[in-house]
Amino acid sequence: MNGAILRKEIHDRISDIGEADILVGIPSYNNARTIGHVVKAVQTGFAKYFPDKKAVLVNSDGGSTDGTMDVVQQTSLEDFQSVLLHHRVEPVLKIATPYHGIPGKGSAFRTIFDIASALNVKACAVVDSDLRSITPEWIELLIKPLFDGFDYVAPLYHRHKYDGTITNSIIYPLTRTLYGKRVRQPIGGDFGFSGRLARHYLEKDVWETDVAKYGIDIWMTTTAIANNFKVCQAFLGAKIHDPKDPGADLSAMLYQVVGATLGLMETYTDAWKGIRDSEAVPAFGFQYAVGLEPIQVNTERMIERFRLGTRELMDIWKIILDKDIVDFLLKLGKTETKNFFMPDEIWVDIIYSFAAAYHRKVIHSEHLLKSLTPLYIGRTASFVINTWESDARDVEEKIENLCVHFEQKKPLLIKNWS
């Protein structure tokens, strides 16, 4: 255990608890409004599905000023009878502590891993603190497979067909192609992992890097897959959380998520270069359709952003992309909205070219990845236009086709990478 990052009172609390079977961590920062519901769901999950296991709930907080930690400490289930079949044997233990280190979700997770390691827990899970749709069943689904020999449980959600477009168009196809496992939500945010894997995470020397700030989700998934830990998925239903900051910068988001994924390609080059195909990952949970409200998308404005990119960023793209892609983009920039279409093959070439340019350090990484934004917006607009009438299953098929293109063109990536 790297006890240096834990406060003295937490050490004392850990000594009092001794050992535990299960730990669920909730990273937070000013989530007083929503964390109570999450804590209740976790407590009920412990009571309902693991009544005879010693369970600990850990809140790792980033210095909230709205009383988030107080809410965690004060939240309890008033009426167990209404949700439980059995009385809980073991009490639910709670630890709420501010984390140390670089501010970010990664540092919050490090504290959770540290406590899990100190308590020698067998199974852990982490869930977001702004979740509206979490139920006690999530705890069962994320934890149970860990007692059946799995080391990592990735979430499976039903999402709107235009939700998670970075995941669907870049992160999922790329991760699946690189490491050969079809983990559908590699950056889902809610994961289960064994105590053994938590200790493995702690051994990695990444806690002073960007992983501590952002990119922890893809780092956890990739580390588990690339190091041959046993991975599965759990169907959790719909993921509904507090609306994110509407002013959140898309290009910063792309830079962080794609940058973390490409950074991991550097770390695990030997692991992904030899993999040729992908395989399905076992999925648990009862799958059912979820009604999701329609969302508003302004494709005209998105295409205008893409056109602005083709006018102003072409000099940068010419350094990164082959001439035929550049010619295609120039042509697409002049295409009218109803005919606007960016094929999968072109999109795969673009992503692989950016990955190779990132590896070769052709230009500064932040400039490189942020210059991807108009291309991503163009691709998303094309996807929306071409799937407007499609249902969720059709859209999933289209994503599957994209993944096949990613896999078919992998030799090109390997060649350019070398």
Next chain:
Amino acid sequence: MGSMFERLVVEPLQKLLEMLIQFLPNLFSAVFILLLGIVISWISKYILTRFFKILKLDELSDRSGISKMLSRGGIKGSFSTLLAKFISFVIIFAFVIISLNSLNIFAIENLFEKFFLYLPNVFIAVIIVIFGSMLSNFLGRAALIASVNAGFKTSGLIGKAVKLTIFLFSVSIALEQLGIGKETVVIAFAIIIGGIVLSLSIAFGLGGRDIAREYLEKKVKGAEEEKDEISHL
């Protein structure tokens, strides 16, 4: 008559001959030093070109944008070749100075002394301009990408303005280092920047009144632009 001829013609010629004889060893040594310098500079250029290629200096200059900066400045050839040429030129230059110095002519010595005292300033000024140029390229590109991602139609102009401002700033610092019109350069720079800001203010004020009003209304009244509801992650 004979003595007069001797005094007017022969004696000066004799003196000239004596001076020439005295000067000849210096001249020969100067020519020798110069030839040696040419040979050494040629050999160093050959060795350095290969050495820089082994060090993959060209790849580094491509990545850092130096190659692009040089080609934009109309300078052709790879960075490693240019650097080798520059060092060989410095070697020749040093040998020229040593050779001229070996002539023992007071006026030349004096001139060189002043030149050498000034040389560090030139070196620093060149470094400032090189770094200024690199920084202006970097920040200009960052501003361009950020403004494109923010959806500004004048992104190209913003990028160029940032680049030019930083480059001009570095040139003004370099000129100040050289001691060329110290106050004049600062004032000129302030006038240029002030002029640009004033022009933009007037242009925005006259041409973009409606946009400005709309923007302020949105900010003050909180009327938000209709946003897409796509969740990207």
